[in-house]
Amino acid sequence: MSQVTITVRGESETRVRAEEAAVRVTVSTDGPTRGPVVERAQERAASVQDGLVAHLRSGEVSEWSSARVSVWSDRPWNSEGAQLPLVHHASVELSATFTDAGALSWWLGDVAESDDVQVTAVDWRLARDTRVGVERKVAAAAVQVAVERAAAYAEALGLASVTAVEIADAGLLESRQDAAAPRMMFAKADTGPSFSLQPPELVVGATVEGRFVAE
Known part of the structure; x- marks a missing residue:
C-alpha cells in the first residue's frame, strides 16, 4: 500500500452572545374615509420614527429606515354574502438595528401600546466585525x-x-455526488422565542470536506 486517498469531513461550532437586533414594525390603519386613514398612519409612523431618531442620537440604534408605504381599498363581504361599503387601508413598514437590549425593550414596550403598530420581527445577530x-x-x-x-x-x-x-465547504468536492445540501457558515438563535428581549446565544458553525493523500 504505497498511497491512499482519504476524504473526510470536519465540523466546528461555537456560541456567541448576540450584539444587535434587527427589528421590523408595521403601522397599519383602516377606516371608511381614505384621507383620515392615510393621515392617521402618517402621524403614528412619525411618532415611531421620532423614537428611533432619539435612540439613533444616543447611540442605541445604528440605523433605521422606512422601507415601504402602502395604501389600498377593498369592499369586504359579510356573513350573508352581501358586499359592504368600501374600506380604506394604509400601512408603513419601518426597520431599525438596535445595539442595546435595554433600549430595545423600552422602545418595544412603548410602540406596543398602540393598536396601530405591530412588531413583525426581531432578528438577533452579531456585529459585522465580530461575525x-x-x-x-x-x-x-x-x-x-x-x-x-x-x-x-x-x-x-x-x-x-x-x-x-x-479543502472545500461541505458538498463542494466534485466526487461527493451523493452529498447533502452544502452546509455553509451560519448563525442562528439558540432555542427560545425569537421575540426575547434578552440577547440569545447565537450558534456559529462551519462544515468542510477535505481530500488527503497518505503514504
Whole structure:
C-alpha cells in the first residue's frame, strides 16, 4: 500500500452572545374615509420614527429606515354574502438595528401600546466585525478537525505522511455526488422565542470536506 486517498469531513461550532437586533414594525390603519386613514398612519409612523431618531442620537440604534408605504381599498363581504361599503387601508413598514437590549425593550414596550403598530420581527445577530472574526476561527477549527481525522485514518493504515489535496465547504468536492445540501457558515438563535428581549446565544458553525493523500 504505497498511497491512499482519504476524504473526510470536519465540523466546528461555537456560541456567541448576540450584539444587535434587527427589528421590523408595521403601522397599519383602516377606516371608511381614505384621507383620515392615510393621515392617521402618517402621524403614528412619525411618532415611531421620532423614537428611533432619539435612540439613533444616543447611540442605541445604528440605523433605521422606512422601507415601504402602502395604501389600498377593498369592499369586504359579510356573513350573508352581501358586499359592504368600501374600506380604506394604509400601512408603513419601518426597520431599525438596535445595539442595546435595554433600549430595545423600552422602545418595544412603548410602540406596543398602540393598536396601530405591530412588531413583525426581531432578528438577533452579531456585529459585522465580530461575525467575520468568529467565522474565521470556526472555519479554521473545522479544517483542523478534518486534518486530525485524516491523520487518524492514515495512522490506522500504517501510513505516516498525510498531505492535503483539497479543502472545500461541505458538498463542494466534485466526487461527493451523493452529498447533502452544502452546509455553509451560519448563525442562528439558540432555542427560545425569537421575540426575547434578552440577547440569545447565537450558534456559529462551519462544515468542510477535505481530500488527503497518505503514504
